[in-house]
Amino acid sequence: MQVRAFMTTSAFVRDRSLLLLWTITGMAFLLLFRSPMAGIASAWWNDPEAGHGLLLAPVAFWLAYRSGIVPGARPQLALGSVLVALGVSTRVVAALAAEAFGGRLALILCIAGLVIAGWGVRQLRAWWLPAVLLALAVPLPDIIVGSLALPLQFEASRLGASLLELRGVPVHLDGNVIRLPGRELFVTEACSGLRSLTALLSLGVLLGGLWLEHPALRIVLLALTLPIGVAINGVRVFLTGFLSLFVGPQAAEGFTHLTQGWLMFVVAFALLAAIAWFLAWLESRLPRVERHA
Numbered sequence: 001m002q003v004r005a006f007m008t009t010s011a012f013v014r015d016r017s018l019l020l021l022w023t024i025t026g027m028a029f030l031l032l033f034r035s036p037m038a039g040i041a042s043a044w045w046n047d048p049e050a051g052h053g054l055l056l057a058p059v060a061f062w063l064a065y066r067s068g069i070v071p072g073a074r075p076q077l078a079l080g081s082v083l084v085a086l087g088v089s090t091r092v093v094a095a096l097a098a099e100a101f102g103g104r105l106a107l108i109l110c111i112a113g114l115v116i117a118g119w120g121v122r123q124l125r126a127w128w129l130p131a132v133l134l135a136l137a138v139p140l141p142d143i144i145v146g147s148l149a150l151p152l153q154f155e156a157s158r159l160g161a162s163l164l165e166l167r168g169v170p171v172h173l174d175g176n177v178i179r180l181p182g183r184e185l186f187v188t189e190a191c192s193g194l195r196s197l198t199a200l201l202s203l204g205v206l207l208g209g210l211w212l213e214h215p216a217l218r219i220v221l222l223a224l225t226l227p228i229g230v231a232i233n234g235v236r237v238f239l240t241g242f243l244s245l246f247v248g249p250q251a252a253e254g255f256t257h258l259t260q261g262w263l264m265f266v267v268a269f270a271l272l273a274a275i276a277w278f279l280a281w282l283e284s285r286l287p288r289v290e291r292h293a
Contacts, residue, residue: 022118029110032091036103043139052199053137059206060133070126073119080117084110101141108135129209136202149194152230157187159234164241171241178241185241193233196265200229200272207276214286217279224275232268236260 044053087109094102112131115124124131140148153176161173164180172179176187204225208218239260 025114029114032088033103033107033110035095036091036100036107039100040104040107040137040139044137047139049145049195049198050139051195052202053139056133056137056202060130060137063133064127064130067126067130069119070123073123075118076120077117079121080113080115083113083116085113087113101139104138108138129205132205132209133202136198136205145194152193152197152233153187155230156193156233156237159231160185160187160237160241163234163238167238167242169242169245178237180241180245183244185237185244187237193229193236196233196261196268197226197229199265200225200268203269204272204276207273211276211280212283214283217283221272221276221279225272228268228271232264232271236264239264 040053043050044057045051087106089106090109091103091106094100094106111134112124115127157173157176157178161171161178164171164178170181178185178187201222204222208221212218212221
C-alpha cells in the first residue's frame, strides 16, 4: 500500500510539473510571438492576397485535432529545443531588423520545435497536412508577392489577348495593357490571379492530403494547379475585355467584374476537384492492376 501510494503521489507530482512546464512555455510563447501573430491576423483580415489564411489556419488546427496523437509518439526534447532556439533567435533578429516575415517564419519554427519536443518527429510527420496548410496561411513578403504577380500579369494579358484575337477582336498587347478599339484594358496586380492561384494551391494540398495516398499523385495534382489557375485567369481577362467592348465599360469594373472573378474561381476549383477525384479513382485501381500482374 505504501509503495502504491508513493507511485501515485510521484505520478501526480510529475503530471503537475509537466502541466506547469507547458503553462510557462505557452505564456512565454504568447509573449514572444504576440506581435507576429497580431500581424498575421491583421494581414488575413485586411490584405486580399492573404485572406485565405482565415480559412486555412482553423482547418489546419482542426485536422491536427482530428488526427490526434499517434500511438508510440515519444518526446525528442533535444531536437525540439534546437528548433525552438533557432526560432527564438530568428525572432530576435527579425525584431531588430523590423522584418515582419522573419518573425512569422520564427513562429512556424517554434511551433514545429514544440511539437517535436512534446511528441517527436513522428508526430510532426503525422501532422504534415496541417503543418503545410499552416505554412501556406503565412502571408508572404510584399517583395515576393510583387515578383510573383508581375509575370502572372503578363501571362494573363497574353492569354486574354490571344483569346480575343481568336474571336476576331482587333487587339494590340503592350505588356499588361490590352488595347481594344476605343478603349484600353489594364491587367493590374489585383487581376494577376495570384490570389486565386494561392487559394487553389492550398485547396490542392488539402484535396491531395485527404483523397490521395501516393505522394507522386499528390505532386501531379499540385503541378496541375498552376496551369489551371493561369488558364482560368486568362479566360477571366478575355471575358472582361469582351464584355467591356460589346456590353459596356461597366462590365470591366465593380460588382460585375468581382462576380466574374468568383465564378472563374469556382470553375477552377471544380476542375481541380474533378482531377483530384480522377486521381483518387486511378489510385484505387492501381492495387488491382498489381495483383493481376
